[in-house]
Amino acid sequence: MKAEEFLNLLASAGYNFFTGVPCSLIGDVILLLEKEPRFTYMPAVREDVAVGLAAGAYLGGKVPCVLMQNSGLGQCLNALTSLNLVYKIPCLLIVTWRGYKGKDAPEHLVMGKACAKVLKCVALPYKKLTPKNVAKSIKWSRKITSKKQIPVALFLPKGVLQ
Amino acid sequence: MKTTAVLKCVMETLRDEFVVAANGRISRDAFTLKDRSQNFYMIGSMGLASSIALGLAVTQPQCKVVILDGDGNVLMNLGGLPQIGELLPPNIIHIVLDNETYGSTGNQATISRKIYLEKIAQASGYLLSEKVTEEGAFKHALEKFLDAQGPSFLLVKVEAEEEPKGLPRVSHSPIFIRDRFMEAIKNIGICRMNISFGS
Numbered sequence A: 001m002k003a004e005e006f007l008n009l010l011a012s013a014g015y016n017f018f019t020g021v022p023c024s025l026i027g028d029v030i031l032l033l034e035k036e037p038r039f040t041y042m043p044a045v046r047e048d049v050a051v052g053l054a055a056g057a058y059l060g061g062k063v064p065c066v067l068m069q070n071s072g073l074g075q076c077l078n079a080l081t082s083l084n085l086v087y088k089i090p091c092l093l094i095v096t097w098r099g100y101k102g103k104d105a106p107e108h109l110v111m112g113k114a115c116a117k118v119l120k121c122v123a124l125p126y127k128k129l130t131p132k133n134v135a136k137s138i139k140w141s142r143k144i145t146s147k148k149q150i151p152v153a154l155f156l157p158k159g160v161l162q
Numbered sequence B: 001m002k003t004t005a006v007l008k009c010v011m012e013t014l015r016d017e018f019v020v021a022a023n024g025r026i027s028r029d030a031f032t033l034k035d036r037s038q039n040f041y042m043i044g045s046m047g048l049a050s051s052i053a054l055g056l057a058v059t060q061p062q063c064k065v066v067i068l069d070g071d072g073n074v075l076m077n078l079g080g081l082p083q084i085g086e087l088l089p090p091n092i093i094h095i096v097l098d099n100e101t102y103g104s105t106g107n108q109a110t111i112s113r114k115i116y117l118e119k120i121a122q123a124s125g126y127l128l129s130e131k132v133t134e135e136g137a138f139k140h141a142l143e144k145f146l147d148a149q150g151p152s153f154l155l156v157k158v159e160a161e162e163e164p165k166g167l168p169r170v171s172h173s174p175i176f177i178r179d180r181f182m183e184a185i186k187n188i189g190i191c192r193m194n195i196s197f198g199s
Helices: A005-015 A024-034 A047-059 A071-089 A108-123 A135-147 B003-014 B027-033 B049-059 B071-076 B081-085 B117-123 B135-148 B174-198
Strands: A017-020 A041-043 A064-069 A092-096 A124-126 A150-156 B018-022 B039-041 B065-070 B092-098 B128-132 B152-157
Touching: A005 A024, A005 A135, A017 A047, A024 A041, A024 A047, A024 A064, A024 A092, A047 A064, A047 A071, A047 B049, A047 B081, A047 B174, A064 B128, A071 A108, A092 A135, A108 A124, A108 A150, A108 B174, A124 A135, A135 B003, A150 B081, B003 B027, B003 B065, B003 B092, B003 B135, B018 B027, B018 B174, B027 B039, B027 B065, B039 B174, B049 B065, B049 B081, B049 B092, B065 B071, B071 B092, B071 B117, B081 B117, B092 B117, B092 B135, B117 B128, B117 B152, B128 B135, B128 B174, B135 B152
Parallel strands: A017 A041, A017 A064, A064 A092, A092 A150, A124 A150, B018 B039, B018 B065, B065 B092, B092 B152, B128 B152
Antiparallel strands: none
């Protein structure tokens, strides 16, 4: 799938405030967010700051989406657990899955193995994106964020986006 | 100056500004002094008051947003300052009560005794940044900052002191705080819309 199609799916699901920290797997997505005036994108200095910005935007009436690499999950775990989960402040987390199936640079392998379990531990719902389930998963995420009002993650391994 | 006296003055001076209050003593004090629907009391997520406020300020540019922060919080998320400076939202007033300690955990030292947070804010792009150490200057600065175009940063040096005995926790549930806050934002939107349609 191309970056533009991916963003169109997110936008048509209702996500209208984007922030995050880049990963090469979503490099084109973020470049497009920066370029296209129809998107609101705030580059964040760190993943927990992105989650904080998204929370503020939600309080102000937006439907936020945070993009990050899975290395950033640890960085923002406290924000997710002590802000989003207790106040019921939802956001969609698009989390690139570096170290998926143990194939990646050494710094990605530990989190690559643990990232889904980490979310399970704190009871955050997630799905793994595949080339075939992107549209369906984005719709699912919107259901969770609007009904349960908690964050939800879509893990994005290599090969789903072009 | 004493933390409670500074916060009392802030809470009494505020009009319809929205407040994001940092976790710990600052939220508890603000809650006890003047609970209002426009207050968002952060109970966890230390460091993120400035980021939450920024997300709100850019989304609702018609709302003035006051951040009640502490030195420990600011130091924990220093990146939050240039994040604000880069976007220059005119509706952010960042007030930092600096007691040079982690007050809510028993006054262990932070590093703000030797670090000039107001200069970091200035270098981060805040349009206005001042440090005040006594009451007269603080009151004067507060009035000025509430009217001035932001983002502005007011560092208020306060005494490190024992937390007042019996200072209650925020008794509202987090979800109540969220709903009430969001409702207040909606109402200000409706109110402003009526004014603009009427004129």
